[in-house]
Amino acid sequence: MPEISLNHLAVVVDNLDDALAFWCGALGLPRAGARQSITGEGVDVAFLNLGDSHLELIQPTAEDSGVARYLAKRGPGLHHFCLEVPDLDRVLQALRDSGVELINEVPRERDGRRYAFVHPGSACGVLLELYERI
């Protein structure tokens, strides 16, 4: 069976510039591309290289976004992580067969990838993203 690997680990932050000063400036993680504004989701994001995977820093830019509500409720910190799987449909069916609750019963598609989130209530409190390259 092909291997499941970590694609990225995401941290919600108050201020992306301050976060970059810590993770890149002080700690020395290299940037992976430019800062991006995802206006549809009300967030600015930046990716850093973490060996074969990435650290994603997410700053909410709209007060009504899910990430803004998360930040207001829980404060900054670890938000989710994303595993790359070789066959998303097979994995999702195996999870359903085990009684796991999915947030996205039908995978979403964006930028050459299909992805779905598993409900934290079924994943030890973790917001888990599963994704497949297409």
Place this chain on the structure above:
Amino acid sequence: MPEISLNHLAVVVDNLDDALAFWCGALGLPRAGARQSITGEGVDVAFLNLGDSHLELIQPTAEDSGVARYLAKRGPGLHHFCLEVPDLDRVLQALRDSGVELINEVPRERDGRRYAFVHPGSACGVLLELYERI
């Protein structure tokens, strides 16, 4: 400069057997070694392979442990992650020079590694472990 990589990502769980049923049984992550009891820290842990890094599942076994208090306060979920660095002393000094607060000013040593934790207040709410093989 040698690369910083992710060594492991740790999740606090209520019940290690239930957690293994999800992460290994339903999702298919392979085990990396046997379950271990770390009595000095009041936890049982299990490691799973996640590409080149690991997912650590931590169940508190003593009510007065730090992890038990974390679980009681925040519930199960993402707890910390650990970056492997090539020169821990150099990284810690660079962090101090940037005003970052460390939990362990003097690195601890165990099982062929030196490690220190960064305070979440200086790391975007993340409990960050830094470690070096010795």
